[in-house]
Amino acid sequence: MATTNISRGKRLAANTDVLAAVGIVSVVVMMVIPLPSFLLDILLTLSISGSVLILMLSMFTVDPLDFSALPSLLLIMTLFRLSLNVSTTRLVLLNGYAGEVVLQFGQFVVGGSVVVGLVVFIILVIVNFLVITKGSERVSEVAARFTLDAMPGKQMAIDADLNSGLINELQARDRRKKIQQEADFYGAMDGASKFVKGDAIAGIIILFINIIGGFITGVFLRGESMMQALQTYTLLTIGDGLVTQIPALLISTSTGLIVTRATSDTNLGHDLSKQLMRSPKALFITAGVLVFLAFFGLPMLPLFLVAAIMVAAGVYLQKNTKQIVVDESAAARETEIEESKKPENVLNLLQVDNMELELGYALIALVDAQQGGDLLDRIVLIRRQVASELGFIVPVIRVRDNMNLQPNQYIIKIRGAEVASGELLADHYLGMSSGIEDESIPGIPTKEPSFGLDAKWISAIYREQAELSGYTVVDAPTVLATHLTEVIKSNAWEILSRQDVKILLDHAKEQAPAAVDDALEHLNLGQIQKILSNLLRERVTIRDMVTILETLADYASGTKDIDRLSEYVRQGLSRQILQQxxxxxxxxxxxxxxxxxxxxxxxxxxxxxxxxxxxxxxxxxxxxxxxxxxxxxxxxxxxxxxxxxxxxxxxxxxxxxxxxxxxxxxxxxxxxxxxxxxxxxxxxxxxxxxx
Structure with missing residues (x-):
């Protein structure tokens, strides 16, 4: 029996999309087909309970994206309430009765008074429309705008973390996806707020239409007296309006809670309890203000009662805070003792980065975005450039400072070994002449690090003069980026690892699985790596992996000689080689x-x-x-x-x-x-x- 229930539950979960489509169509049909009063009572109760559920979910949601279906849900709930409004209006005008829920709201909630009910209804509409809905709409609009404006900066920060090795490719992809989802969510909430706003306006219009229509129906069609018709239909109309406006108020509150949620690791209840009750002094001062007001003629009993509660809460928090500090200190000491007893973990010291860029302390500003440094962004562009030219995915380049270097020195390492170095003057420009030296331009003689050309470091005040004299003038980050690019291109054959080849093959398998399978049938991963390294050694692009693999599959059955297979692949790529x-x-x-x-x-x-x-x-x-x-x-x-x-x-x-x-x-x-x-x-x- 339990197995049958589980299988039914799985089938139901698998068909939720169909159920949702049927539900939305049913909501629209409700506007046309008359509903019996008992069914209307159930649907009105469902509307109220659904609104309460959405409010609770909004309060317990930690990240707004965890409730990303809210914009669509707002539209569905708004349409549902309007359908119920139409159905109750039809029953009120036809029968003078729209079920027990509407009747009880009209009699019990407002005491059977038309004036009181009308005032309460108008207040609810004003609060919903002018306070909550307007505020939520504005917050959603500003959040959507700020999220879109911040997207480029967030993308650059992700690329910087990726280049520095703080995150991997998968984490970077997830962060970029989350940024896009945030922009989509707040943009959708901005539009969804208009639904709630329109619902409040529709509620006011429907109220007056129902009162006028009910009065005409009662007097002219049912023969009731004017006062009796006004009393009956106004009371039912107000009950109907309250039944729909209270869920609308709950939905609007849910919208406001979601869009005003700041970044936090806990839900709203935990945040409120932790932040409002974190300062005993604030509670003591508030209690003192209440006691002070009590001596100026205000009712003493409620003021003294609330003041006593705040004093008790403040005393409790004060004792609890001291105990927490003591416990945390003891826990920290115990952790320190335990760590000191453990053997030193030296495994992390064995890791060797594929590529490193070490900078002297005077060059740190080149990577500090707060000081205008854009070197990390340039590294992102370098990786893309190399990928497009050579078809080679450059591994993450770890950038770090090295106090053992000269202030203006930098070193480029591959697998822990230095392969290139140079010196930069971060506040100068490198000027390279076209063959005719202009002695009137002062500078510090040097060598351009990428190609060894004669050059000089020129102060910023002489930059324009040097350009007019025919010098090619570049800033320090460009010099370093150019040098790094040349080092990568010259040493790509050494950087390429078997894991990199595995990634390239997995990517090629999406386009040409047969070519990959055929090549791997004759050659292993290490042999393919050596062949690709031979190509990169002479700067032959390996972007066309399909052609490379098909060529290897053709000739690998006859020979396993790496050099000969490399030559066959070069012949297959001859058009790409000659094109340059x-x-x-x-x-x-x-x-x-x-x-x-x-x-x-x-x-x-x-x-x-x-x-x-x-x-x-x-x-x-x-x-x-x-x-x-x-x-x-x-x-x-x-x-x-x-x-x-x-x-x-x-x-x-x-x-x-x-x-x-x-x-x-x-x-x-x-x-x-x-x-x-x-x-x-x-x-x-x-x-x-x-x-």
């Missing part, structure tokens, strides 16, 4: 290797368990580097990207040999030159120069 190198005319100026030299390099490639490598004679290798340097310099003087084209097998080995001394050299294989690209050979590295 081509000019508007689709021409690609390149260097080539003399066939004899290329064959010599090819013959020197030796395979091993850890990949292939070159075994060129050191003198030949040195000559090759010199020849490449000369040709690269010629290309760059012509405004071309330094691009070398060679055989696929030679490409990756030659790149690894040259990437330290010639990091700017881009090496492509012949298989990466897709149809439609006009290749223009502008130079050749010959064997004679390399010997």
């Amino acid at each position: 190198l081509l000019g508007p005319d689709k021409n690609l100026p390149v260097l080539t290797l003399e066939p004899k030299l290329e064959q010599q390099i090819l013959d020197s490639i030796q395979p091993s368990d850890f990949g292939s490598y070159l075994t060129l004679d050191p003198r030949i290798l040195q000559g090759l580097m010199q020849s490449l340097s000369k040709e690269i310099e010629k290309m760059m003087l012509k405004g071309y990207n330094p691009v070398l084209v060679c055989a696929p097998v030679v490409r990756i080995n030659l790149k690894r040999v040259t990437e330290r001394q010639l990091p700017q050299l881009i090496i492509l294989s012949y298989n990466e030159l897709v149809h439609g690209v006009q290749v223009q050979a502008v130079g050749m590295v010959v064997a004679g120069n390399a010997s």
Whole structure:
């Protein structure tokens, strides 16, 4: 039997949406179909109890978003009360009787007096319309406006916490969702307050319509005397109005309680008891004021009674406060003793952050929003830029101060190891000349940290003069942001972890699950990570994960060599690689290797368990580097990207040999030159120069 009841309850809970739709349609139908008086009594009682329930829920709600259905509920309850009003009006005019609930409200609540009932009804309407509803409407409007205005600042604060490592991606997503929900809630409450306001106005209009209609019905249709008709129908109309206005007053109060709730961890009752009764002195002074008033002719008994209650409450609170302080002190001492007995937890010291940015104390202002620092916001933009260019999700960059550094120094670390550093003058601008130095502009000579260009730190008063002289002038945060961006792009292949690859694969699986499953059937996560690292090492974007995975699935069944698979993936991404190198005319100026030299390099490639490598004679290798340097310099003087084209097998080995001394050299294989690209050979590295 219990199992049957549980299953029925589950089916009922699963169909609540259908029940709600049927209920709303029924409310509308009530305006048209006459209802018997006994059913109307039940519905009126349901209206009152529902309003009391909403009021109680509003009082016990801690966060307004916990009652996010209130705006829609206000509309439903308003429509329900108006439907009941129409139904009771129909019965009053037709039968002169609308059920016991309306009759008892008309006779018992107002004592059967038309004048008293009319006055009480008008007071209720005035209180509801002018006091509670007007106030709730204004608070909702202001809250909605302030919430929308504060959204950008809150979003930036969330991004700052995310970048500093205080929260993770999931927590940041939840906070952003809550901010959006707050804006939607207060905006909806602003509109829902208009329903309550309209309900109060409709109540006044319906009152006078019912009185006039009832008087006409009683005198002209039922043959009653004018006084008897006025007494009967006015009393029933006032009873009807009170039955609907009291729930309306409760709903308006609920609305006011929800929209005026400030941030708190407890409900309204706890807040009131804790905040109103937290000061015994306030109770003693209030009691003294009451006693003082009693000696000026006011009734002594109620004043002395209330004063005595306040004094007793103040004495109790005073003793309770002292005991709480003693208990808290004892608990704190016990906790301190217990903590001192525990072995030191050193596990947190073992954690190594993926990326860190350490700042000297003079650079702390760059991250302090109160001092105008926007570095954290720039880091957010850097992460987005790298994601769009390389398809690589930069891990959280932890920013911290380091008092061991020089005041103007900063250090960039990857997994605890320093990879770059620099110095900034936070109150100066970095000026980089276009080739012609202007000695009239004073400054402190330095090197631009990202690319090692000659520059000088210029005071703010000379900024405009430097720009007019052709200098490129940037502020200190921009210098640091540019350096950080270049470090990330240059070291993305080292930063990429298996967990990052897992996230990329999960994202790709939403678009192309077959490609992911097929690739993972032949390769494990570590092998895919190494291939992606090879691509990032040469700044090849990995945004097109579908193409990468499909290429791996095609070739991984024949070989597990990471370098060879990386070359296959490069060929699959050749259009993306070439897109960044081509000019508007689709021409690609390149260097080539003399066939004899290329064959010599090819013959020197030796395979091993850890990949292939070159075994060129050191003198030949040195000559090759010199020849490449000369040709690269010629290309760059012509405004071309330094691009070398060679055989696929030679490409990756030659790149690894040259990437330290010639990091700017881009090496492509012949298989990466897709149809439609006009290749223009502008130079050749010959064997004679390399010997």
